[in-house]
Amino acid sequence: MSIQKPVKRIAAPDIAARKGGEPIVSLTAYHAHTARILDPHVDFLLVGDSLGMVMHGFESTVPVPLDLMIMHGAAVVRGSSQSLVVVDMPFGSYEESPNLAFRNAARVMKETGCGAVKLEGGSRMGETVHYLTERGIPVMAHIGLTPQSVHVMGGFKTQGRERAEWAAIEEDARVIAEAGAFSVVLEGMAELLAARITRSCPIPTIGIGASVECDGQILVLEDMLGLSPRVPKFVKEFAQIGDAIEGAVRSYADDVRARRFPASEHTYAMKDDKSAATKKTKMTGS
Numbered sequence: 001m002s003i004q005k006p007v008k009r010i011a012a013p014d015i016a017a018r019k020g021g022e023p024i025v026s027l028t029a030y031h032a033h034t035a036r037i038l039d040p041h042v043d044f045l046l047v048g049d050s051l052g053m054v055m056h057g058f059e060s061t062v063p064v065p066l067d068l069m070i071m072h073g074a075a076v077v078r079g080s081s082q083s084l085v086v087v088d089m090p091f092g093s094y095e096e097s098p099n100l101a102f103r104n105a106a107r108v109m110k111e112t113g114c115g116a117v118k119l120e121g122g123s124r125m126g127e128t129v130h131y132l133t134e135r136g137i138p139v140m141a142h143i144g145l146t147p148q149s150v151h152v153m154g155g156f157k158t159q160g161r162e163r164a165e166w167a168a169i170e171e172d173a174r175v176i177a178e179a180g181a182f183s184v185v186l187e188g189m190a191e192l193l194a195a196r197i198t199r200s201c202p203i204p205t206i207g208i209g210a211s212v213e214c215d216g217q218i219l220v221l222e223d224m225l226g227l228s229p230r231v232p233k234f235v236k237e238f239a240q241i242g243d244a245i246e247g248a249v250r251s252y253a254d255d256v257r258a259r260r261f262p263a264s265e266h267t268y269a270m271k272d273d274k275s276a277a278t279k280k281t282k283m284t285g286s
């Protein structure tokens, strides 16, 4: 009899230790089933607040409530066993004060079982990042294009394409690293700036639209699968699942309308119907 050793989950310090090494691989996951598929292939799964737009049809991530993040976060933890699960703190759940951030981040950790939280903001979040990490909550930061600030930025705008913007963003990276973040997402950022930050910052940078210069990469799963109606320039569609779903649904609708589905192999016969019993090899019930 072989006894399988339980797989040890990747933890925040394992990600921090990967600075400058083999690229860190990550994707978003919002539910248990996809988490199970992605788990063996990634270092961390992000339960991103992008789920508000991708799954729930909001125009931005701003309306996403904390309870929704907790529900999806717990599902992703249940569906995975080896990758670190990071859950996004949604807009309004952490910015007001380090105390509020701690209370809500502690809820996220307790109720989902995740290994870390992510929050948006650089210098302005330094005190909060320090407060959380000092109290046992690993924090991934997120700078550059921060979607929760879409109304202040006036849209989803790439950052750092003018050199005049660089100093503030570099300072963001310095402050959150010094405050104790174990890694930082760089979103929507000019390659030259991402490269400078990756070189100077002691924690791993995880790029999304921030070039190959980063220590790791993340994409929104639905974007890279070809399930999103529009994707930004930085997304590579590794599959066309949207087309596959549409084809399957069309075949299903045709079969139902032509009474080809369900066929006899998808149908439960009476127990004493001998002719049906011999056909049931593919069935899970009888």
Ligand code: KIV
Binding pocket: 028, 046, 047, 048, 049, 050, 051, 088, 142, 185, 187, 208, 218, 220
């Ligand atoms: O919410 C999200 O999916 C994210 C990624 C884009 C990094 O924050």
